Amino acid sequence: MPLAATGDLVARAVGTASAVVAFNVITLEHVEAVVAGAEAAGVPVILQVSENAVKFRHGRLLPLAGATVAAAERAAVPVALHLDHVQSDDLLRQTSDAGFGSVMYDAARLPYAENVAATRAAVDWAHARGLWIEAELGEVGGKAVPGRRAPLDAHAPGVRTDPDEARAFVAETGVDALAVAIGSVHAMTTRTATLDHGLLGRLAVAVPVPLVLHGSSGLPDDELRAAVAGGIAKVNVGTALNVAMTGAIRDFLRAHPAAVDSRTYLGVGREAMAREVTRTVRALGRPGPR
Numbered sequence: 001m002p003l004a005a006t007g008d009l010v011a012r013a014v015g016t017a018s019a020v021v022a023f024n025v026i027t028l029e030h031v032e033a034v035v036a037g038a039e040a041a042g043v044p045v046i047l048q049v050s051e052n053a054v055k056f057r058h059g060r061l062l063p064l065a066g067a068t069v070a071a072a073e074r075a076a077v078p079v080a081l082h083l084d085h086v087q088s089d090d091l092l093r094q095t096s097d098a099g100f101g102s103v104m105y106d107a108a109r110l111p112y113a114e115n116v117a118a119t120r121a122a123v124d125w126a127h128a129r130g131l132w133i134e135a136e137l138g139e140v141g142g143k144a145v146p147g148r149r150a151p152l153d154a155h156a157p158g159v160r161t162d163p164d165e166a167r168a169f170v171a172e173t174g175v176d177a178l179a180v181a182i183g184s185v186h187a188m189t190t191r192t193a194t195l196d197h198g199l200l201g202r203l204a205v206a207v208p209v210p211l212v213l214h215g216s217s218g219l220p221d222d223e224l225r226a227a228v229a230g231g232i233a234k235v236n237v238g239t240a241l242n243v244a245m246t247g248a249i250r251d252f253l254r255a256h257p258a259a260v261d262s263r264t265y266l267g268v269g270r271e272a273m274a275r276e277v278t279r280t281v282r283a284l285g286r287p288g289p290r
Contacts, residue, residue, distance in 0.1 A: 003069070004078035006102035007132035007176060009044050010210050010233050019213075019228040021281050022046035022082055024238030026053045028067050029270040033241065035075045036270075037277025044078035045281070047071070048236065049100075050085045061091065065098035084236070092122060095131060102132035104179065104212075112165065119173040127174070134212055134234075137161050137169045138181030160199060163206035170209055177234060179212040182227075187239050188218025195223055197230055204231030212236065217243070221283040228284055237280055241273045248272035 009020045023034045038045035047068045072079035083103040086092050095103045105122040107115040119135045126133040138161030161180040183195045210233035217240035252268045
């Protein structure tokens with residue numbers, strides 16, 4: 001079916017008090033697994049390519065973008081394409097030509113005024129080309145921050161999103177959605193994180209655009225469901241797929257030490273990721289496409 005628009009999927013989620021799940025993809029196996037898992041559950045999904053994934057692919061966006069577009073167009077459920085955590089203006093400007101309908105522009109590392117200015121410029125560019133754009137205020141835990149030895153602590157003073165500042169930020173930048181820092185952590189391999197649901201409630205009242213939760217792999221299902229009930233409309237998942245894939249491949253190679261055909265173990269990894277996609281969207285109780 002034709003590519004879905006991220007904005008449409010998020011708006012539908014808002015209208016049904018649910019959330020659409022966006023999965024970060026790195027390889028073709030990731031792409032195929034996300035589509036297969038979404039089809040098994042009968043729900044729409046967003047395929048996300050991050051700036052870090054582009055760096056892994058030698059800085060070339062188009063090869064992976066081409067694979068995501070082809071897979072999305074052949075999916076039996078609505079699939080949207082999103083470029084995630086973009087800090088490079090050069091990469092931002094490749095978005096529309098690569099088939100993506102939305103982008104998350106990440107200037108959260110900058111002081112507030114600089115974040116506003118950079119994001120406003122990105123919004124103006126994106127909206128002129130019909131792109132839906134997300135930004136971040138506050139800083140989600142686990143992110144690598146230039147000049148810091150360790151990734152950002154989700155519980156450090158000043159990193160969580162302030163509701164009044166968030167309201168002003170949305171008004172000043174014109175973003176279509178806002179990623180908020182409420183205690184989640186990027187790159188967690190255990191599901192033990194907890195969220196500040198009181199803060200989420202205040203943000204849901206203060207912010208007039210849909211709210212996005214990054215770092216969702218580290219959250220247990222009940223925390224995720226509570227976040228959706230509290231106003232989160234887009235849930236980002238990445239590390240959980242890598243955990244599933246790597247674990248399945250490790251188990252396969254342990255049981256088959258003489259295996260050398262990459263199709264055997266990559267196929268096992270792809271199936272494991274597809275199961276994780278289906279499990280995640282079903283855990284959130286996502287309704288199917290209408």
